[in-house]
Amino acid sequence: MSVDERRRVKRLPREVRERQILDAAVQVFSERGYHNASMDEISDVAGVSKPMIYAYLGSKEDLFAACVQRESANLLEAVAGGVDVDLAPDMQLWDGLRAFFDYVGEQRAGWRVLHRQAISQGGPYSDELVAMRRRAIGLVDTLLVRTATKQGLDEHATSATEALAAAVVGAAESLADWWLDHPEVPSRIVAARLMNLAWMGFGDLVEGNTWSPRG
Amino acid sequence: MSVDERRRVKRLPREVRERQILDAAVQVFSERGYHNASMDEISDVAGVSKPMIYAYLGSKEDLFAACVQRESANLLEAVAGGVDVDLAPDMQLWDGLRAFFDYVGEQRAGWRVLHRQAISQGGPYSDELVAMRRRAIGLVDTLLVRTATKQGLDEHATSATEALAAAVVGAAESLADWWLDHPEVPSRIVAARLMNLAWMGFGDLVEGNTWSPRG
DNA sequence: GCGTATATCTACTTGCAGGTAAGGCTACGG
């Protein structure tokens, strides 16, 4: 229907069609949510007929899984590619955050699918996500531990690094989510806010300046 | 089906039935997600027949909206009730966080519905959530601003309080979400982790110790 | 007791969306 005037491009190689379908699927899933997205609409947006999707990508679940997989791979690649492991830990965290928020800013639909949709579906979709998050937490944790040990480690601080890493990763996800609804803030600023909170808060922990009720 | 032996209790007042139905709905929505939850299952769990739900709570959307509304009101009440506005700002934040995580710990199903389901549905459901989050951010922001001004405010810090408040609220939500999958950690500890990150990080900001690349 | 309002059920209709059958068209190797 949407493809009435600009005449349907015909007989493209499978590879290209698959990309078009995935693009359309990500867009529609992100706008409507998994269940409210219909295969008919996806096929329409992609500019192909429905059986093509089933022929190339399988069932609706399969299609969604393919979206999650592609987007999460892209995200991971973007972040990993933006970080130089030879730099100091804080710079690595900074570069990672910047790459992350840049990616989210450019691929809002992709991020929505990953974060809001995949997580709210139970089951095997979110496994991919859980794995990705685990890797992210691991990366951050490594940075924190390296920093803590470099400064003469305090056992209280090191035992908390993993939870802290999880909090930072969670905060990043959540901030990205928040940012979806405040697009006027530049990526750089969002990253800086989190960096301040995370690195300064962590720095205090390393130095033993913890907060506690009554003290 | 689930109510075969313990004989169905008959002719209860509407008020009671509505509560039972909402309880069942929250449970089923949280387990299955909005779309995979069927009205038949909800009616079954509630111990009434399907038309009762339509008679009392309206359509499936209406029912879900009612769940979101009730749960978000409960959450807000729990948090507000746990905070004494005459205490110092840090203690207020601490008490609020504790109340929040306690609530989430006790009402996992309710939180799942609020956070994972309501947010992934677009549309009017999430409005309630957005409003609630806005109020939460406002509360935190108030605390931060009060602290910043008390210590002789720095313009850089005050301009950032709202974003910081958003980050803290987001981090709290996200940590709660993370906690759903790590129930072995006690509520108190989760709250303490976040408190450390937030308050210490913020304290540094107030004192002008901001992080910046190359500095 | 009797009628009215309210609580409640069984059994049905219906529409949408996931999935498929069956075949047509075009390119390209031989």
Add this chain to the structure above:
DNA sequence: CCGTAGCCTTACCTGCAAGTAGATATACGC
């Protein structure tokens, strides 16, 4: 040329779950 492989479509089937019609049963006021 011509046939085979693979791109692509129209038109259909079907099941599930949202929503409803219409009847029944019980409490409670008078």
